[in-house]
Amino acid sequence: MPESGAKPARVVVLYNTDYDTEDSLPGIDASSVETSARSITAALEEMHYQVELVGLHGAEVFDVIRRLRESKPDLVFNLCESMAGEPCNEPTFAGLLDLYRIPYTGADLQALVMCLYKQRTKEVLMSRGIPTPPYRYFTTLAALEDPSLEALDYPWFLKLAHEDASVGITEANLVTSVGALRARATELMTTYEQPVLAERYIDGREINVTMIGNGEAPETLPLHEIDFAAMPGDRPKIVSYAAKWEETHVDYAGTKPVKMRDASAAMVREIERVGRASWVALGLRDYGRVDLRVDAAGTPWVIDVNPNPDISPDAGVARSAAVKGMSYAQLIDRIAQIAWRRIRGIG
Ligand SMILES: Nc1ncnc2c1ncn2[C@@H]1O[C@H](COP(=O)(O)OP(=O)(O)O)[C@@H](O)[C@H]1O
Ligand SMILES: [Mg+2]
Missing domain, CATH: 3.30.1490.20 (ATP-grasp fold, A domain)
Known part of the structure; x- marks a missing residue:
């Protein structure tokens, strides 16, 4: 641990490797988490952290925990989205890290559970008067x-x-x-x-609100939206599976993420307010993304809360950070430091 304690020195980037089991479900491609983990490792190395990359399948979870308890990294960059082929085990792993007091980035068990079960997310949002369909x-x-x-x-x-x-x-x-x-x-x-x-169904613009930080007022990064201009008129303006993952599909070109344009200051403020309120309601930490659709009357409806969004170099969080002038390595460094300050009670 560095003398100053200003930032963590030794970081373990931990990701799930259970793609083989997840392959049994149609349309799931978990191997992108490995690509993401490698990019994060490279970014942390660029920022002079000492980094170890660790894969977790599921059955050997206690071996991994034992290793972490022995090597005592300053921080685990937690990218574990599932274990043993079950996305429902994502919160379980965060819970185990807490049980063994292993410090990690991102949401805890409770926030991961609340967002994994989308009906619960909506109950929480509605109970706080946050618009969700x-x-x-x-x-x-x-x-x-x-x-x-x-x-x-x-x-x-x-x-x-x-x-x-x-x-x-x-x-x-x-x-x-x-x-x-x-x-x-x-x-x-x-x-x-x-x-x-x-x-x-909310017919309207789709906006992504990326936030980093902690507490009641996380920092919102520049808003992005999905540009549906190239979507053929006979196809619905939605981000389908093909839109997200099949580069040659017509939906892919028809759902281009871009910086939000032509929005009044009042509209931006309202979207950011709803994004932050959702962050607080679900108890997100360090980084997260809220997706909304804005109807014809200008109401932003929350359709998705992501406590563990994709932070690979070509995904939304990194795009938002880039608009703010942050390089990918700077973004990853920022997240590590935000988590570190939270863990040490100085954030
Ligand atoms: N209520 C809704 N009205 C309009 N479009 C929606 C609605 N809910 C989801 N969508 C569309 O479906 C996409 C995926 O839905 P989402 O709830 O974000 O699920 P996921 O967790 O898979 O990202 C969204 O990006 C959006 O385009
Ligand atoms: Mg979504």
Whole structure:
């Protein structure tokens, strides 16, 4: 540990390697976390940290914990998104780090749980008066027979209740009738074997709010939005799985992340306020991203809270930081220092 204690000296970058097990689920590509971990390692080395890269599959979790307890790094850069093929084990790992008092970056067990179970995220947001679209949560196929679904103000939008990275999102998730809702929700529940959330569809701009820091007033980095200009007119303006991951797909070109343009100062302030309120409500730490869609009346509705967003060099967090003049290495250094100050109670 450096004498000054101004920043951590020895950092372990820890990521999950359970892609083989996750391959059993359609459309999941977890190997991008390894690419991200390698970029973060290189960035930390560039900023003169002593870095070790450690992969975690799941079954050997206690060996990894033992190693960490022996080597006592100043900080673990925690990129563990799942263990043993289960994204639901992401919070478990953060809990184990807490149990053994191993200091780490990013959200804790509680925040990870609240965001992993999207119906819980929405309950928390709603309880605080933060705008998030009205929703229904389906855990059984029988629940889809509820006659009240006929009276919803369609269009609505379907998503898996415990996924991120647009897994399971296609144009079929935008439903304009109860028949379409039931058919697509049935398909999602049977294919992915998990509950489904239906939300009112918000037609409008999609904004990403990246925040770094701690406490009640994290710093918001320059807002970004999805530019749908190149999306063919007959396709819905959504970030589908293909839009995110299939570079040759028409949706990929049709969902270009850009710096937010032509927004009034009042609109920017309101979006940042809602972003920060969501951060506080869910208890995010160090870095995070909130996604919103702004309707015709100018209301920003929270559609997704990401306590562990992608921080690879070509993802949204790094893009936002770049607009602020921060290089990738500077961003990663900043996050390490933010976590370090929080852990030492000086942030
Ligand atoms: N209520 C909604 N109204 C309109 N579009 C939505 C809504 N919810 C999600 N989407 C679209 O689907 C994409 C993925 O949904 P999201 O909730 O962010 O899931 P993920 O956790 O997979 O990122 C969003 O980026 C957005 O384009
Ligand atoms: Mg999202």
